Every structure is written in C-alpha cells, then in structure tokens.
Amino acid sequence: MSTSSLLDLENQICFAVYSASLTITKAYQPLLKALELTYPQYLVMLVLWQTDGRSVSEIGQNLFLDSGTLTPMLKRMESLGLIERRRSTEDERQVNVHLTPKGRSLRKRAATVPEDLLCASGCSVSELKSLNTSLRKIRENLAKSELLDRQTSKGTQPKGKKT
Amino acid sequence: MSTSSLLDLENQICFAVYSASLTITKAYQPLLKALELTYPQYLVMLVLWQTDGRSVSEIGQNLFLDSGTLTPMLKRMESLGLIERRRSTEDERQVNVHLTPKGRSLRKRAATVPEDLLCASGCSVSELKSLNTSLRKIRENLAKSELLDRQTSKGTQPKGKKT
DNA sequence: CGAAATATAATTGTACACAATTGAATTGTA
C-alpha cells in the first residue's frame, strides 16, 4: 500500500468516526426528546443509573469529559429536576450528583431507547463487537500517546522541563 | 445473547464512537496548531485542496454539515486569510469558497499530519479498513432510517401528513 | 504545625453543531 493512500485512509477513518458520531447523536435525538434528554445528558444518566451519587470527577472519568463540560450540563439537568448537586460533607471539594425520583423513574422509559438505534445501525452483533474493540483500542492508544498530555500526566513529564 | 446485553452493547458502541471522536479531535489539535487549524477546519481544507471553489452547500454535502455550522466557521477561516468567500455571479444564492495562496500553501505543511495519528492509533491497516467500512455503513443506515428526516426528504414523506 | 503541592469544581473564552427560522434568488408551472 502506498504512503499516500495510507494517509488517505487515516483521514477517512478519522472523518468516518467524526461523522458517525454526529449522525449517532442526531439519531438519538428524536428518541430522547420524549425524555427531555440530549445524548450527552443520556450518557450521564446511564452512569448514575448504574451508581447514584457519583462525584463530578467520577462521572468525568467514566465519560472522558471534564468539569468545563459537565458543570453547565449538570446544572441544566438539575434545573430539569432530574438530579441534585450536593457538595460532599466529607470532602468539601467534591460535588456529588444524586438522582431525583424523576431522574430514577426515567430509567424504565429509557430502556427501549437503544433498540431502535441497534436496528437502524444495520450491523450484525459480531460486526458491532469488533467495531467496539477497535474504537476502544484507538481511544486508549491516542490517550496514551504523547499527543495528549493534559492532566493525564500520571507518568513522567514528556521533556523534563523544570521551569 | 440476552436482550439486555444487546442493548448494553448498543450503548457501548455509540459511546465508543462518541468518545473516540472527541479523542481524535484532541489528538489532532497539537498537530494542527502549527497550521492554526481546528480539526473541522482541517476537514474543510481537505475538501478545498481536492477541488477549490466549492459552494457552501457542496462542502456541507461532503462533510455532512449544514450552513449553521459552516458559515461561522468559514468566516473564521476567511479572517485567518486561508480562504475567500465570494458570492457566485451565475447564481447569487450561492457562496463559493476559494483558497488563498496562504490556504493553498498550507497543503504541503499539512501532508505530514496524518502520519502521527496513524502511528498513534496502533491499529493495523486491515483493522482500520474494516473499521472504516463499518462506520460508513452505520452512518448511511442511520441517515436512511426514519430517525433522521430533516432536509434529507428527497423520498416520500414518512407519514403523508398534508398539513 | 504550616507552607507547598495537589485535588476538585467552577469560570471564562473560543469553537463547533444543529434545529428552526429568515430573506433573497432561482425554478417550475399554470
């Protein structure tokens, strides 16, 4: 395979991920509209339905989002009456996010949501599984790469600059 | 496979696409920084490097983006001196987007960009190809599904409501 | 203990993304 077509492929893949992501978000929209949720908000609900009372940073670790994204989003969800944000008494730095009865009750209504997406995707289970594996690998490899060195710097600093 | 684990898988896939897309955008950032481009802007440049002078809607068809996204983005790119927006003389509705010399010259410098991403992804070529195929299929199937019926209504209306 | 380092969420500013609408230009057609 020539170098140029390899690079073309790379551009195609990244664009395919990018545009598939936007399309998926749009496809969720009519289904989530009845629940008054956006897709990112739905993801937060999935986290909380699994374990209620998570802190903002824990939700962020699950979804790979930071407080700059989550704080305003959680405030919107709080104003919708789905969650409550309560500063932790043990550690005043943390804010724990708790489901309200309304937020809990949404779970049953949301249970039917993934079905339509699953059908509309038109993929076989095995295809989806390999897709899942590949995408996770890419995310993990990119996150580990030297390209992303934000707050992920648990390891040694990249260049040892000691300012 | 149980229904619940199938729906879990669906949630996982969509989230995998979503978070991989965000991670890819972030991984491009340090590479594109030298070119003063964001990832969506880079995609526009790829389109224009292929064929200069495309209209806004043609660019939108290539990238699956609408004027609400493209118009402000193209204005930013124009203010950076990368492109020029000129209203077409033949059809005054259209705005054609032309590369400036600066925009054209960026092409060579951008040629090395995909390499690092390709390496950092840690995937084999065959894996990337099958990933590409699956993602395109999902996007196409979702776009064809009744879930997305925005301006794509070239076919018959979904329910025959004649207002 | 107490200062420095760290952790945590919030804030600020920039850039998408898109639904819905608007306004202008073109096309179709009676």
Add this chain to the structure above:
DNA sequence: TACAATTCAATTGTGTACAATTATATTTCG
C-alpha cells in the same frame, strides 16, 4: 408573465467540548 415552490446561505438560540485559569479544600511533608 406571474406566482408558488424550492434552493441557498445566513441568523438565532441552545447545548456541548475544552484549554486555561481561578478559588477553595485537602494532603503531604519539612
């Protein structure tokens, strides 16, 4: 030719994303 329908880009308003910074609380360590 008129005029309704369509096309096209722009606009408006809402909601993410995220880098960079700030403010506060906690932990670490001399």
